[in-house]
Amino acid sequence: MLVSVYRYNPETDLQPRMQDYNVDLPPGKDMMVLDLLQLVKDQDQSLTYRRSCREGVCGSDGMNINGRNGLACITHVSEIVKNGKVVLRPLPGLPVVRDLVVDMTAFYRQYERIKPYLQNDEPPPAIERLQSPEDRAKLDGLYECILCACCSTSCPSFWWNPDKFVGPAGLLQAYRFLADSRDTHTAERLAELEDPFSVFRCRGIMNCVSVCPKGLNPTKAIGHIRSMLLERGV
């Protein structure tokens, strides 16, 4: 199988290039893309990429696989191979540190902006803040995000304005705390999001939903945030 990998080392390369590798796949096995990358790395030790849990939990190995963002560790080669070829590039829209490793600073800065932690001004109870099963159920489909950045880096609005638009991953988490019955800072959170960029730069093209490796729906969460802003602002 031909594997074409984006290569760039800022210390030695003037510009990035695609490098082809011929990899012999073990017969009778449907490997994951991460396993394929390991076979490439066996040939060329200079290849750099992030990986950790190898089971779609840590979100380290998000990359662009044959034109579509995904996690290398849970993407079967058979699912994405086109004409016997696999093309691997770093996540689009973020600066490349080296090869398939991107600088996630802009992504994390937006995540930090939405204050991704519970804020409650009421005196803490003796044991814990309780939540009804119905209120807890509202967080399903929101808390599972692993921050792999596959969604935000497939969003053109995030490519154009990574410093202003929160992006689908950040907005999914923003709604996770807006929807939490234990959080008392709803008004402050919404006030931070009502400008023309933070939420409203989303044009609803749903690339984020299409690529999310956890099957989450940031567009729906963004719709809920818009509805909350509308209820508050009209």
Next chain:
Amino acid sequence: MVTNVTSLGRNGLHDWLVQRISAVVLLVWFVYVGCYAVLHEPLTYLAWQGLFSQTWMRIFTLIALFSLCAHAWIGLWTIATDYFSVHLMGKKATALRLLVQVACVAVLAVYLLWCIHILWSI
């Protein structure tokens, strides 16, 4: 919070709402005028003049014109802030973006005043 002084309402919710309401107004106006033109085939100058000389139609058209300008400005402002950004083009982007925005406002203002002039001279 990202502050911006050139968007229509300085507020994302305001612009989002105006864009949707203006789209509905424009849809109703174009469907009405389109149906009128089809139902009065062949459309004569007198029929056209008769339609636009009525006060309610002038007001309806004026509302549609304001909707068109607001809708166009929000859309063009969005495009300008997407493509003419410092992130993509460097420092020259700010001057270029301002130039594009001023040009858009000038064109929309000319169209608006010109249309009002035509509308009230029928």
